[in-house]
Amino acid sequence: MTTAQQYNVNEKGYYGEFGGAFIPEMLYPNVEELKNNYLSIINDPAFKAEFDALLKDYVGRPTPLFLAERLSEKYNTTIYLKREDLCHTGAHKVNNTIGQALLAKRLGKRRIVAETGAGQHGVATATVCALMGLECIVYMGEIDIERQAPNVARMKMLGAEVRAAKSGSKTLKDATNDAMRHWINNPVDTHYIIGSVVGPHPYPDMVARFQSVISEEIKWQLQEKTGKTNPDYVIACVGGGSNAAGAFYHFLDDAQTQLVAAEAGGHGISSGFSAATTFLGKPGVLHGSRSILMQTEDGQVVEPHSISAGLDYPGIGPMHAHLFDTKRAKFFAITDEVALKAGFQLSKLEGIIPALESAHALAALEELGAKSNETVVINLSGRGDKDLATYMKHL
Numbered sequence: 001m002t003t004a005q006q007y008n009v010n011e012k013g014y015y016g017e018f019g020g021a022f023i024p025e026m027l028y029p030n031v032e033e034l035k036n037n038y039l040s041i042i043n044d045p046a047f048k049a050e051f052d053a054l055l056k057d058y059v060g061r062p063t064p065l066f067l068a069e070r071l072s073e074k075y076n077t078t079i080y081l082k083r084e085d086l087c088h089t090g091a092h093k094v095n096n097t098i099g100q101a102l103l104a105k106r107l108g109k110r111r112i113v114a115e116t117g118a119g120q121h122g123v124a125t126a127t128v129c130a131l132m133g134l135e136c137i138v139y140m141g142e143i144d145i146e147r148q149a150p151n152v153a154r155m156k157m158l159g160a161e162v163r164a165a166k167s168g169s170k171t172l173k174d175a176t177n178d179a180m181r182h183w184i185n186n187p188v189d190t191h192y193i194i195g196s197v198v199g200p201h202p203y204p205d206m207v208a209r210f211q212s213v214i215s216e217e218i219k220w221q222l223q224e225k226t227g228k229t230n231p232d233y234v235i236a237c238v239g240g241g242s243n244a245a246g247a248f249y250h251f252l253d254d255a256q257t258q259l260v261a262a263e264a265g266g267h268g269i270s271s272g273f274s275a276a277t278t279f280l281g282k283p284g285v286l287h288g289s290r291s292i293l294m295q296t297e298d299g300q301v302v303e304p305h306s307i308s309a310g311l312d313y314p315g316i317g318p319m320h321a322h323l324f325d326t327k328r329a330k331f332f333a334i335t336d337e338v339a340l341k342a343g344f345q346l347s348k349l350e351g352i353i354p355a356l357e358s359a360h361a362l363a364a365l366e367e368l369g370a371k372s373n374e375t376v377v378i379n380l381s382g383r384g385d386k387d388l389a390t391y392m393k394h395l
């Protein structure tokens with residue numbers, strides 16, 4: 001017997017066997033408050049109007065769907081780029097931080113706490129807090145603060161307080177712990193903004209809904225340009241998976257569109273320096289939800305590696321674990337080297353310098369085998385200005 005697969009979250013917060021909320025008891029009240037209110041707030045017409053207006057006038061949406069003619073010629077197929085790189089602040093992340101900040105205000109919160117690794121999510125959070133007059137505290141590992149000085153400066157200029165996480169390896173994991181602790185100690189007036197489709201339910205679903213504007217736009221834009229709403233392929237890179245969730249969202253139930261996820265292969269899947277979660281990982285609990293993660297035999301999280309900070313994560317969100325498990329999405333592992341090459345290629349062919357994360361999605365074209373009569377949409381999650389130093393090292 002066949003039953004229709006469900007790719008969206010169910011009432012219990014699960015995507016198939018993945019998802020849920022695995023959190024310390026101290027966090028129950030905060031997460032419950034969010035879970036009980038997020039849908040009614042997001043679906044309220046007044047909320048929607050305010051969110052849409054900011055996406056339009058502040059972020060610059062709709063972002064263009066661009067026919068990349070020279071790239072199409074190179075791969076002998078038809079390729080459109082969804083230009084999230086043109087969003088205010090240079091990537092898709094701001095779609096989510098605007099949504100969550102508006103939601104936090106509806107819940108009566110006046111302070112925002114967030115964690116950041118490379119600083120991209122911290123900057124997107126500091127940006128919307130400035131816009132909305134919310135207090136902003138960003139936790140960041142002490143080592144990351146040294147490595148990512150320009151983003152620390154941006155956050156400070158935007159009025160955020162950057163607090164150093166000084167325990168453990170002094171990186172993202174430790175910043176996450178500190179942010180959690182802050183939220184536990186300030187449950188009434190603080191909202192915690194998670195930057196991807198990870199974390200306990202309802203975060204993955206909430207973030208996916210805020211990012212789903214990407215595929216909503218792709219559908220009508222493609223209709224306008226080609227007369228059909230569905231491409232043959234949608235490709236996106238996956239760190240935690242928020243830009244991919246947004247690009248896939250309105251195609252999840254359209255079997256004629258193949259979903260393609262590009263993970264960071266690092267130095268190669270079996271090199272010991274990789275972030276290719278679906279190739280190397282096993283089911284387990286990470287950051288509050290059950291998903292697939294890279295772990296040792298006894299369940300210790302394995303340190304990931306990617307040339308791109310945004311993909312340098314040992315897991316993927318539960319929605320993507322389910323898309324992998326059900327084979328609804330096809331996963332590729334793209335090495336640092338191949339991603340760099342794709343980044344240089346797009347720059348020279350189309351005059352667009354992509355973020356290194358997005359370059360992984362572009363590189364999937366090499367293995368995709370799209371035919372000449374097919375249409376491919378690639379989600380260009382961000383711009384490459386932040387990655388220029390890395391690109392130059394490999395020129």
Ligand SMILES: *Cc1c(COP(=O)(O)O)cnc(C)c1O
Binds near residue numbers: 120197237243244355
């Ligand atoms: C953060 C980031 C990513 C990875 O995050 P997802 O949640 O997987 O989308 C990808 N691209 C860019 C440009 C980013 O800044």
